[in-house]
Amino acid sequence: EVQLLESGGGLVQPGGSLRLSCAASGFSFRSDAFTWVRQAPGKGLEWVASIDESGSNTYNADSVKGRFTISRDNSRDTLFLQMHSLRVEDTALYYCVKGGLGRPQGVDPWGQGTLVTVSS
Amino acid sequence: QSVLTQPPSVSAAPGQKVTISCSGSFSNIGSKYVSWYQQLPGTAPRLLIYGNNKRPSGIPDRFSGSKSGTSATLDITGLQTGDEADYYCGAWDSSLNGGVFGGGTKVTVL
Numbered sequence: 102e103v104q105l106l107e108s109g110g111g112l113v114q115p116g117g118s119l120r121l122s123c124a125a126s127g128f129s130f131r132s133d134a135f136t137w138v139r140q141a142p143g144k145g146l147e148w149v150a151s152i153d154e155s156g157s158n159t160y161n162a163d164s165v166k167g168r169f170t171i172s173r174d175n176s177r178d179t180l181f182l183q184m185h186s187l188r189v190e191d192t193a194l195y196y197c198v199k200g201g202l203g204r205p206q207g208v209d210p211w212g213q214g215t216l217v218t219v220s221s
Numbered sequence: 222q223s224v225l226t227q228p229p230s231v232s233a234a235p236g237q238k239v240t241i242s243c244s245g246s247f248s249n250i251g252s253k254y255v256s257w258y259q260q261l262p263g264t265a266p267r268l269l270i271y272g273n274n275k276r277p278s279g280i281p282d283r284f285s286g287s288k289s290g291t292s293a294t295l296d297i298t299g300l301q302t303g304d305e306a307d308y309y310c311g312a313w314d315s316s317l318n319g320g321v322f323g324g325g326t327k328v329t330v331l
Contacts, residue, residue: 136320138266145223146258146266146309148320160319196265202320203313207256209268209277 103127103210105197110215117187121215123180123197130178134201136208137171137182139193139217147193150182151201165191187219224249225310225323232329237300241326243293243310249321251291253313257284260307260325269308270295302330 109121123135137149150161150171159171170183180197194214200206226244233239243255257270268277270286273293285296293310310323 138320138322145307145325146260146311146322148311148322151320162319163317201313202256202311203253205254205272207254207258207268207271207311209271211265211267213265 103199105199105210105212107195107197107212107215110195110217112218112220113187114221115187115189115219117219118183118185119187119217121182121184121195121197121217123182123212125178125180125199128199130173131175133199134204135171135173135180136198136201137180138196138198138208138211139191140196140214141190141193144193148202149195151203152180153201184217187217189219191217192219193217223324224314224317224321225312227308227310227323227326229324230327230329232331233300234331235300235302238296238298239300239328241295241297241308241310241328243295243323245291245293245312245314245321247291248316249291249312249314250288250293252315255286255288255293256311257286257293257295258309258311260309262306266309297328300328300330304328305330 106124136151168186197212198208200208258266260266273288274286
């Protein structure tokens with residue numbers, strides 16, 4: 102069974118940092134692109150970042166460019182999102198998703214999400 | 222506002238059909254694949270349609286997708302109470318060089 106398990110969320114002050122992790126199992130991790138999608142409380146989905154199979158190519162939303170970095174460790178079947186200079190508006194549930202929106206297969210499956218709260 | 226435009230809500234009686242539109246531009250829907258996602262209350266989204274009009278295994282054929290020009294459509298026929306959810310379209314945008322989602326459409330079964 103394909104599983105994605107996010108961790109690393111929590112409460113952080115504005116300007117702080119967090120590192121999200123996503124542990125994958127049940128498939129060949131190194132054969133797929135990955136994406137982070139977030140959802141602010143009561144709001145819609147927002148694409149955050151994507152990374153290709155090798156990790157050589159990454160893409161970031163303008164809203165997080167220069168602050169967030171997506172990366173992966175194919176030896177540990179793990180995806181990361183390093184977040185710096187966090188803002189109140191970064192408060193959201195962050196989902197790890199297999200695939201990319203530019204791929205014919207879309208993004209699926211989705212993890213259960215990890216909650217990031219930015220507040221003083 | 223979202224790059225892809227969806228109606229905020231649609232509704233219909235059980236057994237009827239609803240259509241959800243997703244309007245974009247050439248740099249996204251017009252030249253890229255469209256996918257659709259269903260988010261039931263309190264749960265993570267799941268893939269409904271990929272590659273504009275393909276259903277993953279396990280998705281009933283009551284759900285269908287299509288694309289024409291810079292717009293895409295999700296049809297749900299034989300509406301059931303269990304279909305009450307938020308629905309999102311998604312695509313890649315070559316101008317932004319990033320992913321984009323619609324703002325979401327809430328489906329209500331009357």
